[in-house]
Amino acid sequence: MKPTAYISGVAQLVYLPEKCVGCGLCAIVCPHRVFAMEGGKAVLRNKDLCMECGACERNCPVGAIQVRSGVG
């Protein structure tokens, strides 16, 4: 178990791959490497590592990601 794994199945993260244009920003900004770039598109590696910080949603230029983010 990764030291920074929290409760599974609760993170409210929605990713729509069909909208992805492959800019790579989500993979750069995520603090827990939830996204990775594969074949020019973003893929969700492990949704349970998401802490809902909202960095990915804020930086996605095409609105392919939705996160229910709080203040932190």
Place this chain on the structure above:
Amino acid sequence: MYEEVSGPDLLRAQKRGTLTTPIGEVHVVDTQWRVQDIAGHMGVRFGYRRYRYHIEPGIYAVGEPDETSVVIATANYKPSFDHVRKNVEGHHAWILVLDTHGINVWCAAGKGTFGTGELIRMIQTRNLDQLVSHRKIIVPQLGAPGISAVQVQRQTGFTVVYGPVRARDISAFISADFLASETMRDVTFTFTERMALAPLEWVHGLKYYVLFILLWIAAVWFLIDKQTVVDQLPFVMGTYMGALLVGTALFPALLPWLPGRAFSVKGLSLAIAWMLCMTLITGATLLTTAHGLLQCAIILFLSLNFTGSTTFTSLSGVKLETARSIPMMALLALVGMIGIVITTKGGI
């Protein structure tokens, strides 16, 4: 809470004169940390001047930067700035300090104060486009929750380059032409990082501890007698301080090794372990057990409280387990307090 900067200039000793630039005079700061910097950092960790430890927003220079030098954005929380200036050692750089009201980068980003609007405002009002010939600005990766790189680009022409998570990787990042390794982009929660949060949690709990002890003394003195206070005070003061330390220092220390993923499960486990140890050491009586139950409730509460201080918990998860834990906390506290009321008089 946020004092306007008419207070002491916390960078007076770190300033090394000014640089004349196309946008005017820019303060140069050195890369060294002084005793006052280290003391200040430790102080805020204990809550001293925690909301009054900030510097004037604006542009600062490290070394002898020119129009080709890197620009690095950071918050006006002094430790944030201190970590950046220390770690650009070896490079010439401009540091763009945003007004985050004395809050660090990641927290301010979550709140929106280390935000797109503020970054755009600073770039425009300080005429960054006249200071540097390139159009890149390094923004800490943890500023991303508050920064839309696309919008900054559109409105200022500057490209946001997300830098490493930790300031200590800045130098390597710049040397590698803004290439970050996976490690530079991964947020951890190491033992040291966890323990750095403990002093403040403990100091906050201390106020309630003092209040509780005073209340206990008053209640027992006036409702029972002075002798009972004298007999039981060492036990009460000692074990509740123990519970406070368990909840604020031992919990963070043992976090990854405590059972389960929910902090309530981890916390309850630690609380039960504490109660067993405490009652065995002080003598397993109804009285000590009753106090033990109340202390369990306290430790469980402190453990849940810690979810707000981590680098990885999600709001959804915290809301879920907090709601689920309230009945347990209430039960433990209630049974404990009733037990204390019943058993204190007889010292049983």
